[in-house]
Amino acid sequence: xxxxxxxxxxxxxxxxxxxxxxxxxxxxxxxxxxxxxxxxxxxxxxxxxxxxxxxxxxxxxxxxxxxxxxxxxxxxxxxxxxxxxxxxxxxxxxxxxxxxxxxxxxxxxxxxxxxxxxxxxxxxxxxxxxxxxxxxxxxxxxxxxxxxxxxxxxxxxxxxxxxxxxxxxxxxxxxxxxxxxxxxxxxxxxxxxxxxxxxxxxxxxxxxxxxxxxxxxxxxxxxxxxxxxxxxxxxxxxxxxxxxxxxxxxxxxxxxxxxxxxxxx
Numbered sequence: 582x583x584x585x586x587x588x589x590x591x592x593x594x595x596x597x598x599x600x601x602x603x604x605x606x607x608x609x610x611x612x613x614x615x616x617x618x619x620x621x622x623x624x625x626x627x628x629x630x631x632x633x634x635x636x637x638x639x640x641x642x643x644x645x646x647x648x649x650x651x652x653x654x655x656x657x658x659x660x661x662x663x664x665x666x667x668x669x670x671x672x673x674x675x676x677x678x679x680x681x682x683x684x685x686x687x688x689x690x691x692x693x694x695x696x697x698x699x700x701x702x703x704x705x706x707x708x709x710x711x712x713x714x715x716x717x718x719x720x721x722x723x724x725x726x727x728x729x730x731x732x733x734x735x736x737x738x739x740x741x742x743x744x745x746x747x748x749x750x751x752x753x754x755x756x757x758x759x760x761x762x763x764x765x766x767x768x769x770x771x772x773x774x775x776x777x778x779x780x781x782x783x784x785x786x787x788x789x790x791x792x793x794x795x796x797x798x799x800x801x802x803x804x805x806x807x808x809x810x811x812x813x814x815x816x817x818x819x820x821x822x823x824x825x826x827x828x829x830x831x832x833x834x835x836x837x838x839x840x841x842x843x844x845x846x
Contacts, residue, residue, distance in 0.1 A: 582719055582845035584743065587611055587619045589798040590836035591641050596723065596745065597625065597842075600716035603693030605632045607712055607723055609645040609657075616645055619839045627653060632692045634699075635659035636725055637706035638666030640673070647673055650680030658682045658690065659710075660699065666707030686710055700737040703728040705772040713737045719845065721745075725799050728772040730783045739787040743845055746784065748797040748810035748833070749774035755804040774799070777810045781817035788823050793846065797833040807833035 587595040593611035597604065597620070604625070609616070617627050633649050635657060636642055646667060650657040652675065659667070661683045668676045684690060689698045694717075699710035704726040711724040711734060722741040724734060726749075738744060755765055755776075768774050784795055797810045811833045815825045825831050834840055 582716055582721060582743070583842055584721070584845055585623060585842045586745075586796065586798070586834040586840040587616060588837060588839065589834040590800060590802065592836055593644060594642050594725065594799065595645075597623075598695075598714060598721060601694030603631050603695050603716075604629050605634055605692060605695065605697075605714075606630055606649070607634045608636055608642040608725075609633050609649055610640065610642040611645060613645040613648045623839075623842045630655050633657045634697060634712050635663055635667075636702070636711065636723070637704060637709035638663045638670060639706050639726070640670060642726075643667050643670070643673065647675030647677055650677050651675055654680065656680055656682050658684050658692075658697075658699075660684055660686065660708045662708035663706075663710075684710075698737070701731070701733050702726065703731060703772050705767070705770075711737060713741075719743070721845070723798075724775075727775045728770055730775070730779060735783070735787065738783075740789055740791070742791050743794050743796075744784070744792065745796045745798050745834075746780050747775040747799045748777045748780045748805065748814065749799050750776050750801045750804040751806070751809050751813070752776050752778060754806075754809075755801075758804045760803065768804070774801075777805065777813035780810075781814040784814055785817035785821040785823070788818065788821060788829070790828075792829050794830040794832065794843070796840075797831070800833060800836065802836060807835070
């Protein structure tokens with residue numbers, strides 16, 4: 582497997598994952614010019630993308646979905662409610678038509694050398710899923726915009742070899758930050774976002790020896806800091822007897838700057 586974050590946060594989310602001869606994007610929330618440029622800088626032609634998998638219909642996850650689907654001819658996989666939400670979003674000029682592929686939560690689909698299973702994730706969108714992707718005996722899981730860790734999230738994410746998980750906010754920074762009270766309540770609700778502590782507890786409580794790397798995504802610009810999110814997860818793992826840097830890697834993903842292209846064992 583090969584993995585790269587093109588951008589992670591409310592300004593735009595997009596992730597590249599490849600295995601064998603198959604390459605996909607998970608979410609398409611970055612402008613198409615920037616998407617093409619980042620991929621090109623890493624030696625990746627956008628024409629090599631075989632599919633786009635969508636988590637939910639908020640603009641920072643689907644900004645370029647219509648272009649990739651209808652202009653570039655790449656199949657776009659999402660639940661029926663998410664497809665409908667994208668097409669009702671007045672900010673998206675290019676709607677999904679023939680490129681849309683409706684998926685059902687819990688049902689696996691095969692895309693070349695990858696197998697992908699969408700699973701329910703609580704968030705205040707038309708619908709929201711995480712993605713569990715398997716290839717070559719390895720499991721990659723992405724969970725973002727997650728109000729709480731449900732049993733279903735845990736069942737699909739626990740045991741992953743590679744995990745991308747939301748650490749959106751630090752509870753104290755949110756409480757003392759600039760957001761108005763209704764927005765603060767929305768962020769920390771069960772259909773809002775995941776805080777550092779909740780994500781850290783999940784990772785530490787469900788750590789397995791096969792877990793190689795944890796990336797922290799969708800980090801708030803106003804209510805968090807990458808180093809704060811990472812430290813929270815590292816301390817939770819070390820309290821559980823796991824040595825970060827030896828047993829597992831923990832890396833926060835930047836909002837605007839793409840990550841390296843990781844070669845996953």
